[in-house]
Amino acid sequence: MxxxxxxxxxxxxxxxxxxxxxxxxxxxxxxxxxxxxxxxxxxxxxxxxxxxxxxxxxxxxxxxxxxxxxxxxxxxxxxxxxxxxxxxxxxxxxxxxxxxxxxxxxxxxxxxxxxxxxxxxxxxxxxxxxxxxxxxxxxxxxxxxxxxxxxxxxxxxxxxxxxxxxxxIKENVQKFNPIQKIILIVTVVAMLYGTYSYFVDLKDRTIFVKKMKELFLSDETLEQMQYEKDAAEFENDDF
Structure with missing residues (x-):
């Protein structure tokens, strides 16, 4: 061959x-x-x-x-x-x-x-x-x-x-009962919220994190975070 x-x-x-x-x-x-x-x-x-x-x-x-x-x-x-x-x-x-x-x-x-x-x-x-x-x-x-x-x-x-x-045709073991559906939905929502919270709270020390925050957060929130960051840096400056 x-x-x-x-x-x-x-x-x-x-x-x-x-x-x-x-x-x-x-x-x-x-x-x-x-x-x-x-x-x-x-x-x-x-x-x-x-x-x-x-x-x-x-x-x-x-x-x-x-x-x-x-x-x-x-x-x-x-x-x-x-x-x-x-x-x-x-x-x-x-x-x-x-x-x-x-x-x-x-x-x-x-x-x-x-x-x-x-x-x-x-x-x-x-x-x-x-x-x-x-x-x-x-x-x-x-x-x-x-x-x-x-x-x-x-x-x-x-x-x-x-x-x-x-x-x-799906077997019974492949199907979801009502309680399983609720648990599945709650799990997915919790995972999505956890991912969102992670990127929101993560320090933007890399370009990747900064870009992810831009995707997750609104312009108003980003401006407020930048304002608070600048204010904190100003307060910590030594004169």
Whole structure:
């Protein structure tokens, strides 16, 4: 077999070529950790050295995934960790489409972080979107790119992670009773409020925090906070 055989693996019992979703989820978790380390280094240490190496690896990895996933470094790392688990096969076509979207996201990140270093909040947002997609795949086996595949492609995807592409009826264990719904809503509201409170109370020592406060707070609140800050600095000045 050459480097570019037919995409995906032919497995008995499946009418389409497939890939092992367990490997993909493990690889997504590995990449999420790398992206998280890069982001925290940038925000807390004000350095992009790690991010430059990681984005270079990420871009190359997704390029190889689009050509032949057998040789993608992150997928081979994922295989190493899950090699003793029973494979969970999913359609290769929609995974290739999703990884193509990942590569599209990776190219501008590579250019602005590695070739022409120009960090700004918009590029940080792109990184956060990438982390969001990786986290959803690793934690919940939700491939958002695979869902987009069904909207734009004439031939619908089959054998999606968790069987979400096939019509099925939820079991009772998958449903929420009224008390569970209330707890779920309260939990989500508490998490959102906690995130809001965190960024409001956080000291704006980095550009990232300042930009997040601009997103969360109104202009009047920002002006009041700046006024109080200037007043406090004026009072502490030694004459």
């Amino acid at each position: 050459g480097f570019l055989p037919e995409y995906g693996e032919k497995v008995a019992g499946y009418e389409v070529r497939v890939l092992n979703e367990r490997e993909a989820r493990a690889a997504a978790a590995i990449l999420f950790v790398g992206a998280f380390i890069g982001l925290t280094n940038g925000v807390m240490l004000q350095t992009a050295v790690f991010s430059k190496y990681f984005v270079s690896f990420f871009t190359l990895d997704f390029l190889i995934r689009m050509l032949n996933p057998r040789y993608a470094p992150s997928l081979m790392l994922g295989r190493f960790f899950v090699q003793n688990q029973v494979p969970e096969y999913v359609g290769a076509a929609q995974k290739r489409f999703a990884w193509g979207l990942g590569f599209i996201i990776a190219v501008p990140m590579f250019y602005y972080l590695v070739i022409a270093f120009e960090p700004n909040p918009l590029k940080v947002l792109v990184c956060l979107i990438c982390m969001f997609l990786l986290f959803f795949e690793a934690a919940f086996s939700i491939c958002l790119g695979c869902k987009i595949f069904n909207f734009v492609m004439k031939e619908k995807a089959t054998h999606c992670p968790g069987g979400v592409c096939e019509v099925h």
